Amino acid sequence: MRNLLALNWKMNKTPSEARSWAAELAERFEEGDAELAVMAPAVTISTLAANLPAGVGLGAQDVSAHDSGAYTGEVSAGMLADLGVGYVVVGHSERRDYHGETDAVVAAKAKQAQANGIVPIVCVGEKLDVREKGEHVAYTLAQLAGSLAGVGADVVVAYEPVWAIGTGKTATADDAEELAAAIRGALEQQYGKRAAEIRVLYGGSVKPDNIASICVKPNVNGALVGGASLKVADVLGMNDALKNA
Structure with a gap:
């Protein structure tokens, strides 16, 4: 299965900065x-749509749970699809914490994305106190079940331990595998053989030297990559690291 590097810029880069980033990537990307x-x-989505090099996909960081209507400030999946967006992050811990998004809201957003041909990247993961109690697997799988309720198999799951x-701080490779394997098992129960086609990403302080x-x-x-996605050199470093892995 081909690895996916989902580069999450968060609230960084103006459209002009995005254009410069894309131009630098285009010069150096293989x-x-x-x-x-x-x-x-x-x-910045429209700017990137016009400037990203071939072979690099376009994604969004959030989507409305509604298809249209009086929801001031929200962006629908149909709007994103019209711009050429292929992926959208839903349920990131920052959305859950700062905006009170529940598993049910995450599932609704994922279903809106799928209805418009966009693959949702559904984020799950535990905080430090949960891990210290040894409850990280059960907690994450319960969050996953709620966030995938009624959601089709055309999905990506990102495991992000919130503390990382x-x-x-980065979870060890074995920590990441422990949860990824547990998530894979849950996906098999929900989707059967199709679970083998679902990518499970790790996120949390991913860099060229650990990816x-x-x-x-x-x-x-x-991987779902945050800070290291902002510099083209780091992105190329991660891309090269995976070529040689």
């Missing part, structure tokens, strides 16, 4: 074994 896709702020996001050791694990199929 398509490798991994698929690259940029999860961009909504205001933007902290410089290969994580993605070499049998149930990890790429």
Whole structure:
């Protein structure tokens, strides 16, 4: 299965900065074994659509749970699809924490994405206190079940231990594999044979020097990358690391 590098810019880069980033990537990028896709702020999506090099996908960081209507400030899946978006992140821990998104809301957003031909990247993962209690597997699988309720198999799952996001702390490759394997088992129960086609990503302080050791694990199929996605040099470093893994 081909690895996916989902590059989550979060609330970074203006449209002009995005254009410069895409131009630099286009000069230096050589398509490798991994698929690259940029999860961009909504205001930069059109710019990236016109400037990303061939072979690099376009993604969004959020989507409305509604198809249209009086929802000021929200962006629908149909709008994103019209811009050429192929992926959208739903259920990121920052959305869950800062905006109170429940598993049911995440599932509704994922279904909206799928209804418009966009693959949702559904995020799950535990906070530090849950891991310290040894409840990280049960917690994450319960979150996954709620977030995938009624959602089709055309999905990507990203396991992000919340304590490792933007902290410089990284789960070990074995930690990532433990949860990825558990997630894979849950996907098999829900989707049967189709679960073998679903990519499970790891996210949380992923960098060029650790990505290969994580993605070499049998149930990890790429990474959801935050800070290291902002510099083209780091993106190329991760791409090269996976070529040589």
